[in-house]
Amino acid sequence: IGEGMDKRALARKRKEYPLFKKLGVLSQPSLEILLREFENTESSFESAVELRNLNKHTWGDLLHDNKLDNYDQYDIQYCGEITRYDDPDYDLTENDYQYYDSAFEPVVQELTETLGSDIRRLRYATLEPGCVLDWHMDQPNYDRFICVLSGKQRYEVMRRKEPHHCVQSEAEIWYINSNWEHRVLNMQNEIRVALLGCFVYNKE
Secondary structure, rough: OOOOHHHHHHHHHHOOOOOEEEEEEOOOOHHHHHHHHHHHOOOHHHHHHHHHHHHOOOHHHHHHOEEEOOEEEEEEEEEEEEEEEOOOOOEEEEEEEHHHOOOHHHHHHHHHHHHHOOOOEEEEEEEOOOOEEEOOOOOOOOOEEEEEEEOOEEEEEEEEEEEEEEEEOEEEEEEEEEOOOEEEEEEEOHHHHHEEEEOOOOOO
16 A cells, blocks of 8 residues: 555545446447547646656556556646646645546536536546556545446456456446556457546445
8 A cells, every 4th residue: 555545545445435336328429529539639647657656656666667558648637727826835636637628528517417526637548459557556535437438448456355357348437446456458459548537436
């Protein structure tokens, strides 16, 4: 467990929340917007590395020359302008990633309604054909969802040394309990493009 993690939140979410749960299906219009806009979105992997480093929870041995083999991220939501009036010692968190271009408005509205929560740090993630994003954990300060935009993937989670998995198909919106060690396998012969985001999971 990373030294900067909130261990109480981690323990509570491990105990109370499911390992994964399908929450809905993204509409075809939103899917088309996301796939179209992906072509114009630049990689933001360096900011992802910086954010994890600030939280003292890096990708560790998975990271080579500030890159993950066969994996990349592309921010949809971004932070506001930082001015000289801001606290120079302030460290960004995922909550600060809340702004987005107007093209994504229908997508954000739909996700907000489906998940019953505001959305933060919405981003694309790519995984090369037949590749694996290996075992890791995420900060428990936010809950996470994933939606595959093309193809399907196998999501695996390790709970007390016991593996569990589900297959996530195109347009399905899944809550993932990333407070446990987990990994993702691209099961297809083409690049997997997925939508990732942070929200507040309603366990009711």
